[in-house]
Amino acid sequence: MSKFKKKTSASQDIPTAALPDIIFMLLFFFMVTTVLRETDILVEQDIPKAEQLRKIERKSLVSYLYIGKPKKTEAFGGEAKIQANDVFIEPSGVMLWVAKEKDKLAEVERDKITIALKVDSEAKMGIISDVQQQLREANARKLMYNTRQLTDLQKAGL
Amino acid sequence: MARSKSRASSEVNAGSMADIAFLLLIFFLVTTTIASDKGLTITLPPKQDDVDIVDIKIKDRNLFKVAINSADALLVEGERMDDYTQIKDMLVEHILNPNNNPELAESPKDAIVSYKTDRGTSYEIYINVLDQLQGAYYEIYGQKVGLTAEEFRTLDLSNPKDQALYDKGREGIPMAISIAEPSSIGQ
Numbered sequence: 001m002s003k004f005k006k007k008t009s010a011s012q013d014i015p016t017a018a019l020p021d022i023i024f025m026l027l028f029f030f031m032v033t034t035v036l037r038e039t040d041i042l043v044e045q046d047i048p049k050a051e052q053l054r055k056i057e058r059k060s061l062v063s064y065l066y067i068g069k070p071k072k073t074e075a076f077g078g079e080a081k082i083q084a085n086d087v088f089i090e091p092s093g094v095m096l097w098v099a100k101e102k103d104k105l106a107e108v109e110r111d112k113i114t115i116a117l118k119v120d121s122e123a124k125m126g127i128i129s130d131v132q133q134q135l136r137e138a139n140a141r142k143l144m145y146n147t148r149q150l151t152d153l154q155k156a157g158l
Numbered sequence: 159m160a161r162s163k164s165r166a167s168s169e170v171n172a173g174s175m176a177d178i179a180f181l182l183l184i185f186f187l188v189t190t191t192i193a194s195d196k197g198l199t200i201t202l203p204p205k206q207d208d209v210d211i212v213d214i215k216i217k218d219r220n221l222f223k224v225a226i227n228s229a230d231a232l233l234v235e236g237e238r239m240d241d242y243t244q245i246k247d248m249l250v251e252h253i254l255n256p257n258n259n260p261e262l263a264e265s266p267k268d269a270i271v272s273y274k275t276d277r278g279t280s281y282e283i284y285i286n287v288l289d290q291l292q293g294a295y296y297e298i299y300g301q302k303v304g305l306t307a308e309e310f311r312t313l314d315l316s317n318p319k320d321q322a323l324y325d326k327g328r329e330g331i332p333m334a335i336s337i338a339e340p341s342s343i344g345q
Contacts, residue, residue, distance in 0.1 A: 016176065019175075019176040020175035020176045020178075020179050023176050023179035023180055023183055024179050026183055027179055027182050027183045027186065030183065030186040030187060030190060031186055033190070034186055034189065034190045048281065048282045048285045048286070050197070050198055050285055050286065050288075050289035051289050051293060052198060052289050052292045052293045052296055052307070052311060053196040053197055053198065053311070054196065054197070054198070054199050054311055054312075055195065055196055055312070056195045056196075057315065057316075059195060062195065114199075116195070116197065119281050120281070121280070121281060121282040122280065122281070122282070123280070123281040124277060124278055124279065124280060124281065125275045125276065125277055125278070125279040125280070125281060125284055125340050126277030126278065126340065128281060128284075129275075129277065129339060129340045132202060133339070135202060136202050136203065136204070136205045136206075137205050139204075139205070141201050141202040141203075141204065142199070142201055142202075143199070143200050143201065143202055144197045144198065144199045144200075145197045145198045145199075145200075145285055145288070146195070146196070146197040147196070147197045147198060147285060147289075148196075149196065150289075
């Protein structure tokens with residue numbers, strides 16, 4: 001009987017010395033994967049939901065355009081505007097912007113550029129079609145409408 | 159006696175280290191916004207000067223017409239529709255035409271969707287309807303190779319096996335969704 005008692009009293013607590021290492025590993029993972037947003041979004045972004053989503057194959061080929069009502073309506077008015085990088089541009093400026101974005105890519109990949117449109121739900125099709133016409137002119141024909149995933153639960157609630 | 163004392167405190171108490179790391183971890187977890195690079199993909203037609211304008215006659219039965227006006231009211235195949243979720247099933251039937259209905263597409267290859275909006279149409283409904291139209295095609299592609307629409311969409315194209323499945327599914331049925339330039343009534 002005394003034999004058993006001795007064994008159990010050997011060590012009762014779990015060594016926690018390695019726990020910080022594990023947590024640090026997780027921490028580094030998240031620190032490395034976190035991408036801090038480099039542009040301030042100046043327009044409202046209530047992205048619509050859709051079901052049939054596809055992923056972008058290569059992220060390096062993507063350029064973003066943000067379209068929506070400006071957040072500061074007193075300064076920029078209530079009409080939907082196009083934001084590229086940090087500034088508002090007119091639809092006529094899209095072609096120049098595309099040319100600049102294409103310049104950032106390697107020469108062989110310039111025609112594979114994908115334009116991702118992040119558009120507010122309340123925007124009208126007029127501005128979208130203006131942009132699309134310009135993109136056609138600029139020969140950036142791969143287009144993606146960024147959307148969020150519509151879940152089955154939300155679908156049932158429709 | 160003195161020796162044993164120094165021995166006892168020789169280890170740094172690392173128990174709270176985990177707490178500190180946890181705090182940092184939670185901070186990064188909360189601030190991380192995983193970029194959602196997902197969405198509906200389309201390819202725009204080439205610019206007009208590049209292509210010779212050829213008058214191609216498309217038979218009316220092959221066309222599946224969807225139009226939305228500036229009040230977001232839907233017109234599908236000449237009839238008003240309130241619930242856009244029905245479009246998917248209608249389009250699947252239109253493309254495959256299992257009963258050889260003379261009013262639906264001659265063959266899946268000939269089927270064309272004409273999607274027209276107005277400048278005043280809201281973007282949300284445009285996306286919702288486009289979602290339905292693309293969904294119909296993915297469902298057909300998936301069915302052809304024995305996958306669900308979702309499995310077909312998420313095929314990894316860098317994998318040759320998946321690529322083969324993808325090509326097989328799309329074979330002979332082009333995703334012909336023609337997005338017309340919007341009319342400018344609602345502006």
